[in-house]
Amino acid sequence: MSDTHAHSVAFVRETEIPSSPPPYAATGPVKWLRENLFATPANSLLTIAALYVIWQILSGTMPWILNGIWNTSSLAECRQVLDGAVGACFSVLTERWNQLLFGFQYPSELYWRPTLALGLLFVAAAPVLFFDLPRKLLAFTAVYPFIAFWLIWGGTILTPIVAFAGVAAGAVVYQRLVTGSFAYGFFGGIIAAFIVWTVGGWIIPDGASETAMLTAVPSRDLGGFMLNMMLGVTCVTLSIPIGIALALGRQSSMPLIKVVCVVFIEFVRGVPLITLLFVASVMLAYFFPPESSLDLFLRVVIMITMFSSAYIAEVIRGGLAALPKGQYEAADSLGLDYPQAMRLIILPQALKISIPGIVNIAVGLFKDTTLVSVIGMFDIVGMIRGPILASTEWNGVYWELLGFASVLFFVVCYGISQYSQWLERRLATDHR
Amino acid sequence: MTTLTDPPRESFRLSMLINDTRYRSLTFQGITLLVLIIAIAYLANNLLTNLAAAGLNIAYDFLGDPAGYDINQALVEYNSRSSHARAALVGVLNTLLVAFLACITATVFGVIAGVLRLSNNWLVRKLMSFYVEIFRNIPVLIWIIIIFTIMTAVMPAPRAFRGDEPEATMLMGLFAFTNRGVYIPAPVWGPGSMVVVATFIASIIGVIGYRRYATKLLYDTGKLLPMGWPSLAIFFLPTILMFYIMGRPIGLDVPELGGFNFRGGIQVGAPLIALWFALSIYTGAFIAENVRAGIQAVSKGQTEAASALGLRPGRVMKLVVLPQALRVIIPPLISQYLNITKNSSLAIAVGYADITATLGGITLNQTGRAIECVLLLMLFYLTISLLISAVMNVYNNAVKLKER
Numbered sequence: 001m002s003d004t005h006a007h008s009v010a011f012v013r014e015t016e017i018p019s020s021p022p023p024y025a026a027t028g029p030v031k032w033l034r035e036n037l038f039a040t041p042a043n044s045l046l047t048i049a050a051l052y053v054i055w056q057i058l059s060g061t062m063p064w065i066l067n068g069i070w071n072t073s074s075l076a077e078c079r080q081v082l083d084g085a086v087g088a089c090f091s092v093l094t095e096r097w098n099q100l101l102f103g104f105q106y107p108s109e110l111y112w113r114p115t116l117a118l119g120l121l122f123v124a125a126a127p128v129l130f131f132d133l134p135r136k137l138l139a140f141t142a143v144y145p146f147i148a149f150w151l152i153w154g155g156t157i158l159t160p161i162v163a164f165a166g167v168a169a170g171a172v173v174y175q176r177l178v179t180g181s182f183a184y185g186f187f188g189g190i191i192a193a194f195i196v197w198t199v200g201g202w203i204i205p206d207g208a209s210e211t212a213m214l215t216a217v218p219s220r221d222l223g224g225f226m227l228n229m230m231l232g233v234t235c236v237t238l239s240i241p242i243g244i245a246l247a248l249g250r251q252s253s254m255p256l257i258k259v260v261c262v263v264f265i266e267f268v269r270g271v272p273l274i275t276l277l278f279v280a281s282v283m284l285a286y287f288f289p290p291e292s293s294l295d296l297f298l299r300v301v302i303m304i305t306m307f308s309s310a311y312i313a314e315v316i317r318g319g320l321a322a323l324p325k326g327q328y329e330a331a332d333s334l335g336l337d338y339p340q341a342m343r344l345i346i347l348p349q350a351l352k353i354s355i356p357g358i359v360n361i362a363v364g365l366f367k368d369t370t371l372v373s374v375i376g377m378f379d380i381v382g383m384i385r386g387p388i389l390a391s392t393e394w395n396g397v398y399w400e401l402l403g404f405a406s407v408l409f410f411v412v413c414y415g416i417s418q419y420s421q422w423l424e425r426r427l428a429t430d431h432r
Numbered sequence: 433m434t435t436l437t438d439p440p441r442e443s444f445r446l447s448m449l450i451n452d453t454r455y456r457s458l459t460f461q462g463i464t465l466l467v468l469i470i471a472i473a474y475l476a477n478n479l480l481t482n483l484a485a486a487g488l489n490i491a492y493d494f495l496g497d498p499a500g501y502d503i504n505q506a507l508v509e510y511n512s513r514s515s516h517a518r519a520a521l522v523g524v525l526n527t528l529l530v531a532f533l534a535c536i537t538a539t540v541f542g543v544i545a546g547v548l549r550l551s552n553n554w555l556v557r558k559l560m561s562f563y564v565e566i567f568r569n570i571p572v573l574i575w576i577i578i579i580f581t582i583m584t585a586v587m588p589a590p591r592a593f594r595g596d597e598p599e600a601t602m603l604m605g606l607f608a609f610t611n612r613g614v615y616i617p618a619p620v621w622g623p624g625s626m627v628v629v630a631t632f633i634a635s636i637i638g639v640i641g642y643r644r645y646a647t648k649l650l651y652d653t654g655k656l657l658p659m660g661w662p663s664l665a666i667f668f669l670p671t672i673l674m675f676y677i678m679g680r681p682i683g684l685d686v687p688e689l690g691g692f693n694f695r696g697g698i699q700v701g702a703p704l705i706a707l708w709f710a711l712s713i714y715t716g717a718f719i720a721e722n723v724r725a726g727i728q729a730v731s732k733g734q735t736e737a738a739s740a741l742g743l744r745p746g747r748v749m750k751l752v753v754l755p756q757a758l759r760v761i762i763p764p765l766i767s768q769y770l771n772i773t774k775n776s777s778l779a780i781a782v783g784y785a786d787i788t789a790t791l792g793g794i795t796l797n798q799t800g801r802a803i804e805c806v807l808l809l810m811l812f813y814l815t816i817s818l819l820i821s822a823v824m825n826v827y828n829n830a831v832k833l834k835e836r
Contacts, residue, residue, distance in 0.1 A: 036552070037553060039552055043552060046551070046553050050553070050555045050556050051555065054555075254460060254464075257460070257464055260468065267810075269817070270814040272777040272788075274778065274780070275788070275792065275806060275809050278806050278809070282796070283802050283803055286479050286802075287478050288478055290478075290485060371778070374573075374780055396585075398578075398585060406574055409570050409574070414565060417569070
């Protein structure tokens with residue numbers, strides 16, 4: 001049988017053929033192109049349309065950017081050098097970068113101070129943002145606001161020291177008393193801080209600022225992108241604790257506190273930021289004693305903080321509502337009182353859920369700091385529209401300046417949102 | 433043997449206000465009320481002292497005085513002798529106009545970009561995420577200024593349209609894009625034009641009626657009537673027929689170059705265009721993200737189940753995915769509309785005469801009535817946003833998942 005078979009069959013393969021390579025069109029870049037760009041005729045049309053759009057954008061901007069002039073001293077000179085060719089006049093940036101970043105009144109020999117403050121900001125923010133870093137760095141974060149204040153505004157070092165001493169005294173008293181009751185700790189801490197500040201206020205001699213190590217800079221001299229950064233960082237930082245308090249107040253079972261919080265939140269969320277800034281610029285002065293003179297920067301900080309704290313409160317309320325009811329009941333059944341339950345059980349979880357929302361608010365708020373240009377402060381947009389475009393040298397340089405401002409904002413905001421996405425992945429404890 | 437007795441009924445002692453949770457909330461609220469009253473009294477006292485020192489009072493009769501300034505873009509009759517209240521009304525209408533226009537275009541941009549971000553096409557996907565990231569991360573004020581600058585610095589002046597070989601030409605002979613704004617043809621309503629308009633409205637009702645009838649027929653008998661072509665025909669044919677039967681009563685007043693400027697047609701000012709376009713394209717990026725999230729929120733099983741039932745892709749989208757996605761998309765969409773309305777107050781940066789620019793800007797500066805103007809301004813925005821949130825609540829209750 002096997003013999004006949006052997007005769008009838010001419011060839012029997014005894015080894016496996018090496019697998020032949022896949023068809024040319026089903027592998028590598030060609031496959032990718034076919035699947036992602038030319039899957040169907042309609043898809044191919046879309047690709048061609050997209051390519052056309054990209055070509056339009058690039059051919060419109062690239063020659064302009066690449067042909068840019070960086071070293072002239074006025075627009076007229078720039079146009080002379082370009083001689084009719086398409087090209088940007090980036091010289092305005094090399095010439096006026098200091099005004100764009102620091103405003104036109106901040107003394108130029110003191111630029112190192114805000115720059116150093118910005119550098120230290122990264123050090124101070126690092127342990128808050130990346131919690132793998134050693135916790136001891138948080139001590140620097142606690143001191144940072146006072147250092148930054150001293151660096152930017154200058155003046156006598158006693159002011160930030162007294163301010164810090166007050167906060168430190170408050171914290172110590174709080175730590176002592178909080179074991180008894182949160183209310184004792186909280187109010188005791190505030191009272192201690194106020195005592196230290198009052199006493200410190202007597203100690204600081206009048207006119208100490210004139211002979212100080214760092215020259216004092218009044219707040220109206222602040223400007224440029226520095227002003228946007230300062231407003232953004234200060235207001236977001238201040239509004240998080242206020243937002244937490246408002247969110248808890250809104251959930252409170254005490255009707256009066258609840259009503260106060262709801263009215264505040266809904267009022268602030270219902271009006272545009274610009275009307276609140278009008279309040280800061282024209283109306284707020286009426287509500288303070290005649291002899292007090294709150295400077296515009298402080299008034300704007302107050303209003304923007306109010307604004308963002310209402311939004312943050314709503315985000316945190318969402319986080320509180322998302323917690324299962326069992327968490328509240330578990331805390332109660334352990335015998336924790338309200339402050340303990342909130343501090344130890346509820347808020348850590350609720351805040352974790354709210355982080356993406358808070359970051360969104362922070363990015364939105366940072367972008368909204370440009371609105372202060374409308375009430376006559378010289379932030380980066382105010383600088384561009386005011387002193388720089390009005391100057392004889394640079395009247396008519398729009399795109400370079402607006403593009404520069406856009407790039408600055410894009411880098412910061414995109415960076416923050418990328419961080420937020422990373423944090424969300426990092427904090428995800430549910431196993432999917 | 434033990435007997436259970438009620439604990440002795442404690443009489444109320446003052447210390448219970450601090451130590452007993454039943455009464456402690458009263459203490460807290462009492463303190464809050466006290467602080468609140470003191471704060472308000474302090475602020476009100478300061479306000480009265482300051483006002484008295486400045487020789488001012490709080491009164492709203494300035495609204496009746498003549499405003500004395502011109503507004504170039506007014507939807508109602510207005511001149512410089514009109515009252516401040518009239519100027520505020522012009523501002524309110526301008527705010528609502530730009531908010532309405534921007535809401536529509538932002539939705540269009542957002543839906544297109546959001547759907548394209550989910551496209552199979554890699555290039556289109558990347559292009560759309562580029563659009564979304566660029567516009568979301570740069571302040572809207574900068575966008576408004578950029579587009580305003582394009583409108584005023586890049587567009588040709590009206591005299592560029594002059595001459596035998598003009599530097600600029602009108603789009604389709606109808607639209608002129610100049611640095612003073614865009615001139616569009618204005619419709620001229622001749623006698624009998626109302627009949628055409630009535631026919632048009634009737635045909636819209638006819639389209640809706642026909643589609644309802646076709647759907648009912650489909651559900652009752654399973655008979656499928658064609659939808660697309662008949663709808664189009666009902667929509668266009670009667671109106672076009674009536675237009676010619678009545679002897680073309682609706683004409684176009686095309687803008688023409690006369691002297692140094694265009695005459696005729698409607699002038700849409702550069703500030704309005706800048707604000708409208710910037711708000712739509714900026715908010716469109718946010719809406720795109722909402723749309724994408726809404727579509728992705730519909731689980732893939734739904735699409736697969738619908739396909740397994742034999743539905744065609746269009747029907748899957750229309751009958752299964754969209755109704756579920758809209759439930760997720762609409763609430764953030766409405767809050768984006770609210771944002772557009774609030775962001776339209778940035779009009780003041782480009783000189784568009786909205787409520788913030790008239791009441792909160794020129795009127796405030798002319799009369800010095802800061803408190804009254806800002807309060808009225810806030811009241812207006814507050815009313816709008818409370819109205820919109822009321823609508824949102826009604827909608828949310830309507831689409832809430834009915835769970836048993």
